[in-house]
Structures are given as C-alpha cells and as structure tokens.
Amino acid sequence: MTKTIIFDFGNVFINLDIEGAIKHTFNSFKIDALSEEMTAFNSFYEQGLISTKEFIEFYVENFPNISKEEIIDIWNFMLKDFPKHRLEFLKQLKATSKYKLILLSNTNELHIDSIKKTIPFYDEFKNYFDAFYLSHEINLRKPNKDIFDFVLTENKLIANECLFIDDNEDNCKTSKFLGIKTWHINPKTEDITNLFKLKSELFN
Template identity: 70%
Template sequence: MVKTIIFDFGNVFINLDIEGALLHALKTFNIESLSNEMTAFNNLYEQGLISTDEFLEFYTENFPKLSKEDLIEVWNFMLKDFPKHRLEFLQNLKKENKYKLILLSNTNALHIKWIKENIPFYEDFKNCFNAFYLSHEIHLVKPNNNIFEFVLNENNLKAKACLFIDDNKDNINTAESLGFKTWHINPNTEDVVNLFNTKNHLFD
C-alpha cells in the first residue's frame, strides 16, 4: 500500500524550458541551436554536478559580450506555467493526511531564486510537502549519491510503499528499478490533479 507520494518538481508543477531560455539569451549571437558541448554542460548543471557560478562562467567566457546579469535575467523566460489550481490540489491532499508528500527537484539556484521572487504563493506551495529535496544540493555534497536512495534513507522509507510521479521516462525507469510504484504523466495532456481520477490501482 502506498504511504508516500514523491513528486518531481520540473514539469509536474512548473514547465521549465532550459534550452529555450538559453537560446533566448544567445539570440544576439545568431545561435539557433545549442552545441553538443553546451548541452553536455547544461546537463551537468541540471544534475547539480557544477555550481551556478561555474555555469555562468562557462557562458560568459564563451560569449564575452554576454553578462551574468543577462543570463540571470533570461531565467524570467523559463517560467511557463505555475497554475494555482495545482496548489489547491496539494493543499487538499495534505489536509487528507493520508500520505507523506515529498518533492524532488533538479531545479538549481538560479531557478529557485527567480521562482521565490516571482511566485507569490511559492511558500504555500512548498509548505504542502513534508520534505523538499533539491538534487543539485545533494549532488554537490555527495556526487555519487542516487537521489532516490538518499530520500529513502533520509525518511526510512521502503520503495514499494512509495509512488513516484514524473514526466521524465528516464527518472521513471530508475525509480521502477529500485522498486517504486510510478506514474508517468504528460504535462501537456494529463495534469497531476487527475492523479486520483485515474490509475487508482496504484494505491492498492
């Protein structure tokens, strides 16, 4: 029986377009697509394997006319959707007090800073969860640590009693390999608030 629901932050609750934001920042350099080197570097940043300062340094060294302020400002472009009805869904779910609610996020320091400053109900959203883990912080302290195993150990949980919800199939596969129940959503067609209207067998 599921006792804990673990949500991924990116795209389940907020749609972040990392590549779109960078291309928006680099448009003055007539760049229409990211190089393999940029993509690899961005992936390291998303995973928390490099710091925000290293991320900014990489782009400002490669594009001397691009300032850190330019890059930070363009993160405004990344906020695509943060519908308030999802906050209400979480608040109602917490009131039921049937499950422990945990949020995992690859969201890094730049994103979190912008989100905190621009979403008036961010703290209310965060308070819906019993625990909130930023994977980039975990990776920077423990680079070889699997975030799923970290969360299980931190909360003394059994994977089979956890439901993990994400739009990323790779993350879903990793969670399933560890014994989690999972629900793979498509954020464009299937909203997380439909969780209790479908796939009810997940809670058996």
C-alpha cells in the same frame, strides 16, 4: 499500498517550456547544439558542484557578446506559470494526512531564486511537503539511482509503498527499476490534480 508520494516539480506543479527554451538558447548563442562542455557544466550546476558565479562566468567566457543578465534570462526562459489549482490540490492532499509527501526536483539556484520572486506562494507550497529535495542542495540528480536510494534511506521508505510522479521518462525508468510505482505524467494532456481519477490503481 501506497504510503508516500514523491513529486517532481517542473511540469508537475510549475509549467515549463523545455522545447521553447532549447530553441531560445540555440538562437541566443547562435549554436545548433549544446557542446559536451556546456552539458557537463549544466549538470554540475544542477548538482550544486559549481556555484552560480562559476556557472555564469563559464558562459560569459564562451559567449562574450552576451551579458551576465542576458545569460540569466536565457537560463530561466523555461520557467512559466504555477497554476493555483495545483497548489489547492496539494493543500487538500496534505490535509487528508493519508500520505507522506516528498518533492524531488532537478533544479538549480538561479531557477529557484527566480521562482521565489515570481511565485508568491512558494513558501506555502514548500511547507506542504514532509521532505523537500532540490538536486543542487543534495548534490545528486535524477535519473541516477543514488538520488532515489538517498530519498528511500533518508525517509525509511519501502520502494513498493511509494509512488513517483515525473514528466521525464529516464527518471521514471530508474524509479521503476527500484520497484517504485511510477506515473510518467504527460504535461500536455494530464494534470496532477487528476491523480486519483487517472491513476487510482496505483494506490492499491
């Protein structure tokens, strides 16, 4: 029986435009692909292993024609709206007290700072969770196994009593490998608010 629901943040609650962000990044930087160094720095930043200042300085040094402000705008381009009906769904789910609710997100300080400025109910959203894990705050990131082990251990959870919901296939593969029930949600065709209609079998 499912006792805990572990939610991703992006493309589960807040909408993201990942494809558009990649195109915008390539056009802005006049590149065809991210270099290995860029990919590494992005990963380090998501894990909180480098500061926002160090992250921005890296890009300013590599792309001197682009200002610090433009780099921040390029980085935050993927962040879109947070539909209010998803907050309402979470509020009602919390009110039932049926499940332990956990958020587990790969994110970073710049994204969270932007979300706090543009989403007026961010604090309310956060308060509906029993545990709220952001990759840059815990120095771990999905799809690595250690971040799932951390959540299970920290909250004294049994894997097969948990449901993990994420739009990223690799993240879902790791959770399945650990015996966690998984919904690989498709943000183009599915909505978290239909969880119990679409995935009722995951609660048995």
